Amino acid sequence: MKHRWSGAGIGVVIALALLIAFGGIRYDGFLGSYNILTVLRYNSMFALVGLGMCFVIMTGGIDLSVGSVAAMASVVSAYLSPYGLLPGLLGGVGAGLVAGTLSGLIITKLKILPFIATLAVMLAASGTGLLLANNQSVAVSYDSAFTTLGQGNLLAAFKPEWIDGDNAGWMGTALGLFFNFPTPAWIALVAYIVGSVVLNARPFGRHVLAVGGGEEASRLMGLPTDRTVFAVYLISGGLAGLAGVILAAQFGAGQPIEGIGWELFAIASVVVGGTLLTGGKGSVFTTLAGVLLLGLIFTILNFENGMGWISLSAYWQSVVRGAFLLVVVILQSRLARTAPA
Amino acid sequence: MANEPLLSMHGIDKRFGLAPALVGAHLDVLPGEVMALIGQNGAGKSTMIKVLNGFVKHDAGTIQFEGKPWAAASPEVAQRAGISTIFQEINLIPFRSVVENIYLGREIRNRAGFLRWRQMTIAAKTLLDEFGIAIDVEAPLGHYSTAIQQMVAIARAVSFNARLVIMDESTSSLDDHEVQVLFATIRRLKQQGVAVIFVSHKLDELYAVCDRVTVMRDGRTVAVASMAEMNKLQLVATMLGRDLAEVRKQGATAFSASARPPGAEVLAVENLAVGRRVTNASLNVRRGEIVGLAGLLGSGRTETARAIFGADARGGGEIRLNGKPVTFTEPHDAIASGIGFCSEDRKQEGIIPGMSVRENMTLALLPALSRSGLVDEARQRKIVERFIADIGIKCSSPDQPIRELSGGNQQKVLLARWLCMNPELLIFDEPTRGIDVGAKAEIQKLIRRLADDGLGVLMISSELEEIVEGADRTFVLRDGRTVSTFDRAEASEATLMDAMAHGTAA
Numbered sequence: 076m077k078h079r080w081s082g083a084g085i086g087v088v089i090a091l092a093l094l095i096a097f098g099g100i101r102y103d104g105f106l107g108s109y110n111i112l113t114v115l116r117y118n119s120m121f122a123l124v125g126l127g128m129c130f131v132i133m134t135g136g137i138d139l140s141v142g143s144v145a146a147m148a149s150v151v152s153a154y155l156s157p158y159g160l161l162p163g164l165l166g167g168v169g170a171g172l173v174a175g176t177l178s179g180l181i182i183t184k185l186k187i188l189p190f191i192a193t194l195a196v197m198l199a200a201s202g203t204g205l206l207l208a209n210n211q212s213v214a215v216s217y218d219s220a221f222t223t224l225g226q227g228n229l230l231a232a233f234k235p236e237w238i239d240g241d242n243a244g245w246m247g248t249a250l251g252l253f254f255n256f257p258t259p260a261w262i263a264l265v266a267y268i269v270g271s272v273v274l275n276a277r278p279f280g281r282h283v284l285a286v287g288g289g290e291e292a293s294r295l296m297g298l299p300t301d302r303t304v305f306a307v308y309l310i311s312g313g314l315a316g317l318a319g320v321i322l323a324a325q326f327g328a329g330q331p332i333e334g335i336g337w338e339l340f341a342i343a344s345v346v347v348g349g350t351l352l353t354g355g356k357g358s359v360f361t362t363l364a365g366v367l368l369l370g371l372i373f374t375i376l377n378f379e380n381g382m383g384w385i386s387l388s389a390y391w392q393s394v395v396r397g398a399f400l401l402v403v404v405i406l407q408s409r410l411a412r413t414a415p416a
Numbered sequence: 417m418a419n420e421p422l423l424s425m426h427g428i429d430k431r432f433g434l435a436p437a438l439v440g441a442h443l444d445v446l447p448g449e450v451m452a453l454i455g456q457n458g459a460g461k462s463t464m465i466k467v468l469n470g471f472v473k474h475d476a477g478t479i480q481f482e483g484k485p486w487a488a489a490s491p492e493v494a495q496r497a498g499i500s501t502i503f504q505e506i507n508l509i510p511f512r513s514v515v516e517n518i519y520l521g522r523e524i525r526n527r528a529g530f531l532r533w534r535q536m537t538i539a540a541k542t543l544l545d546e547f548g549i550a551i552d553v554e555a556p557l558g559h560y561s562t563a564i565q566q567m568v569a570i571a572r573a574v575s576f577n578a579r580l581v582i583m584d585e586s587t588s589s590l591d592d593h594e595v596q597v598l599f600a601t602i603r604r605l606k607q608q609g610v611a612v613i614f615v616s617h618k619l620d621e622l623y624a625v626c627d628r629v630t631v632m633r634d635g636r637t638v639a640v641a642s643m644a645e646m647n648k649l650q651l652v653a654t655m656l657g658r659d660l661a662e663v664r665k666q667g668a669t670a671f672s673a674s675a676r677p678p679g680a681e682v683l684a685v686e687n688l689a690v691g692r693r694v695t696n697a698s699l700n701v702r703r704g705e706i707v708g709l710a711g712l713l714g715s716g717r718t719e720t721a722r723a724i725f726g727a728d729a730r731g732g733g734e735i736r737l738n739g740k741p742v743t744f745t746e747p748h749d750a751i752a753s754g755i756g757f758c759s760e761d762r763k764q765e766g767i768i769p770g771m772s773v774r775e776n777m778t779l780a781l782l783p784a785l786s787r788s789g790l791v792d793e794a795r796q797r798k799i800v801e802r803f804i805a806d807i808g809i810k811c812s813s814p815d816q817p818i819r820e821l822s823g824g825n826q827q828k829v830l831l832a833r834w835l836c837m838n839p840e841l842l843i844f845d846e847p848t849r850g851i852d853v854g855a856k857a858e859i860q861k862l863i864r865r866l867a868d869d870g871l872g873v874l875m876i877s878s879e880l881e882e883i884v885e886g887a888d889r890t891f892v893l894r895d896g897r898t899v900s901t902f903d904r905a906e907a908s909e910a911t912l913m914d915a916m917a918h919g920t921a922a
Contacts (some may be wrong), residue, residue: 281791284768285771285775
């Protein structure tokens, strides 16, 4: 696959690199493995939701339901967690797939605009989650392996002893990052690799971009437009469900009131990643960069507070994120204009 | 006319990046004159217009309007200063009323700042009356035909006290009757002393309405003459920059007669009904022949084609493919049975603008080009390169975005898209619309070549010479019914027009 960096896509990568460099220089421990792994662990949920959103937006659609679907899925998986890791996982993902199916059917069969259709599903999922959970959080069972989905490190069991030793050196640090890589981050990483292959090398991925670039043109050349649109909402729902599973596993409880604003965070990540809101153009890995960029802002604020000079309220993160969103988007539109077409 | 020119553009240079778009181009328009501006795609007509109305800034040259230097910063400024442009795609707001569309941006308000609806409504009515249009001005603009919308756009332009109106391919979406109405409007403008720059690909129209013609080629002005001094052939020859003898040899189109007798029937349509537009259409196509489908705009040609292709549901009738009755609910089914369809609306229904030539050609073929679920890019490239060479698509590389190609080359890519699926029947809806003269001839030759290779071709065209010279047989639709059929020998512009205008079902 010949990869051409588009002018728009590289903007977010530059911004991310600058932010990491800024944090690394300014704060002790910012580039330490503990901080890196914490950031990755926490943001893996958002990465999954962002990946689904990326596919939806590439068709020219939007999925407002992802936050409440994740919340509902976290409740479902929490209830199923006593039966083991797999039932919890499948239950949460299944709940997400049901919601995605609903959105997809409303959009393709009833021809309702995605904004309205997923708004309806968002409300329905939110209500369902609250009903199931009786308006409170649902504790996850720690007897089964379920919580490792959020809290575990997939390869920790294979970790050689010497890595944690005092004189392990940089080799030890690097391998430590590898063996201590959080399970949810592995899940997100695999999802992005699969997503990238699907987008770039499978007919379905090209059809997604074609539908976003011109739906009627796609239909008239015989592409399965309805099936493609249906599938992206199914994917988005499934990934939101998976994010919900990780949410429950990570925080030890199904959280029916979590997920508020996730959809906007996901949309922002996708847009920052250079994917056109009108569809037809996009990239999976720049979306990941967008998620990390917006996620890191939260971390930076924490570090800034930790230095003790000023005390910034957590609400500032929204303001800063908003500013960053604007800056990166402006940067991108400038880059896109100067880049050779 | 010995008076001073209203507009005079001289020595205009413009470069986009490294490519020169205009090289010392000039254009003079006298007051009250209708000036035709013609040239192939890329000749510089639209850049010239954009320079004039302030869309782009020229690099060198002088522009004088009404004796004063002219420098419009934007189309809005140009409009207020007396030069209005009517674009091919009407840029008014279909959901809003006619009144609002006429007064948008300069609404009549009372002292408190509220809108004076009554006054605007009356003024809008009076304005349209001047153009001989009596419509309900409070209805949404989108309720009216393209022609009426076009008139409203012109009325809006004139009500800005325009002294010069530019019409950029204004007739391309109008039917014959609507064109006549537009021409009447142009003549009325002339009487009021308003000058018009008229851009069109259709030569007949130029002779019907224009006084003089400015011909552009490769960014230069190559000829300025009165319409009476130049015949069609000279005009085409000047535009193409070719020898007159060569053009004459080609005739009006590049179609030749079919090389061999037609084969078995591939498509038969009987008593087709679609929505309200098509009530009783019948036609058939045999292998190796080009069948023309003629009719005025609104006669149901496109609707018939779309129903055959499964893009729209049919209300009644029968469609047989190779003798077997078929029902397609989606284009996908029709394509699987060997039908291809080139839409008249290339931008919306043909190309995916942001994607490359390669992807546009092979999108529908990807499943077949995949091995274990992954697209086999080497095979894809091989096919694409073969077609680019075979049908002469001009692009810098297969990875060039299709939107950067000229209309003719886009059409060729779409044609290749179908050809790589090995169809038995191809339907063309206005295959050469909006395509410059040179590429037009190439497309026409290609269509004939496909028919000679044994494909059945159904071709819709509004250009009579295309039907007369290209089609082996022609079906004429009128008000949604097939009213007559002509063999090649019987078809002439006169017989076709008679059938379109007066034909009744046998």
